[in-house]
Amino acid sequence: MSRTSRKVEILHAASKIVSQKGIFNLTLEAVALEAGISKGGLLYHFPSKEELVKGMVEHLANNYREKIAGNASMDPVEKGKWIRAYVDVTFNQVYANKDMHSGLLAAKAVNSDLLDPIRELYTEWQSSIEDDGIDPVKATIIRLATDGIWLAELFDIYHIGDEKKDMVYKTLKEWVDE
Amino acid sequence: MSRTSRKVEILHAASKIVSQKGIFNLTLEAVALEAGISKGGLLYHFPSKEELVKGMVEHLANNYREKIAGNASMDPVEKGKWIRAYVDVTFNQVYANKDMHSGLLAAKAVNSDLLDPIRELYTEWQSSIEDDGIDPVKATIIRLATDGIWLAELFDIYHIGDEKKDMVYKTLKEWVDE
DNA sequence: AAAAATATACCGTCCAGATGGTATAGTTAA
DNA sequence: TTAACTATACCATCTGGACGGTATATTTTT
Incomplete structure (x- = not known):
């Protein structure tokens, strides 16, 4: 457990750096500092920067997949449950989205192959x-349209302003049920 | 003329590097090589890397603005001309889109403030x-939805596959005219 | 018109600083 | 004791960009 949680802590630190300071500041030293760990300790968990970014992407992809699948499985109505889950999760899970942002940017910068889990x-x-x-x-x-919102963000x-976002959200959901 | 075209050549070289090799390979030396110029010559035109990226963004923002405005002004129908122009240009101007891609990625990586022209x-x-x-x-x-397509790309x-892309395009344009 | 001065457009080298990663020695927990 | 984990010192490499030059075109002065 300690291993797993340490790793997750490191991944969160990395995400935070990317979203706050940009990709060029995602250095091993900065991640170690943010995670409250030494550089050696960081490299023990992730043997290279590429592995670190790979870890970021895999972690967030798994989280997202579970979240959407969970949402869809709890939907009482069968018809349109996946698109509803996608819209709901993407509009409302702001925190998870920020992880997605960082992971995408980092993977795109470091090595496009790392985006494979997201493509899947x-x-x-x-x-x-x-x-x-x-x-x-x-x-x-x-x-x-849902992608357009979070990718522009x-x-x-x-x-998009909050009221307008709400109207778009409502309209999209109406279209699902039409 | 020679000054302007040289600058534009350099900007194209920079875009090419970003789209083919990623942001981390956008080095001054690589841009100089791709543009067929020396590093010193490059720095004569763009005194720093940040200025280079700024140039990329401003150039593509101006191009895009003109293209959409031109498209809208040639539309015989007033109602919905801007959204039609936006959809048409974004769906069909593949080359310009690639410049947009590179410029966005470079600006986001180097300094978010450089994105201001795009925000405008x-x-x-x-x-x-x-x-x-x-x-x-x-x-x-x-x-x-239009943004969703090119940002995912x-x-x-x-x-999105070509046939599906076409269907989305047609449907969106029908909605404009409904 | 000739000479002097200035501006423009480049080129190639050098270097301080940053960075990814290695090596190694130490510490904690099971 | 061993395995999991941490900390520090260190190195080779790369990069931005400063700098000193060169060549040519343009303008100013005499």
């Missing part, structure tokens, strides 16, 4: 969503 | 789109 996630979700009993094009557009290029 | 772009577009004679929530969702996390 998306492939899974896309097929669940298309096989969800509602019009697949409409479902895809709903998913894309990731880059800080456009932050 | 989005603010302008958003207000044009909302003041375009069609339901603003619907228009916003159409824009978000930016990260290589999800590439």
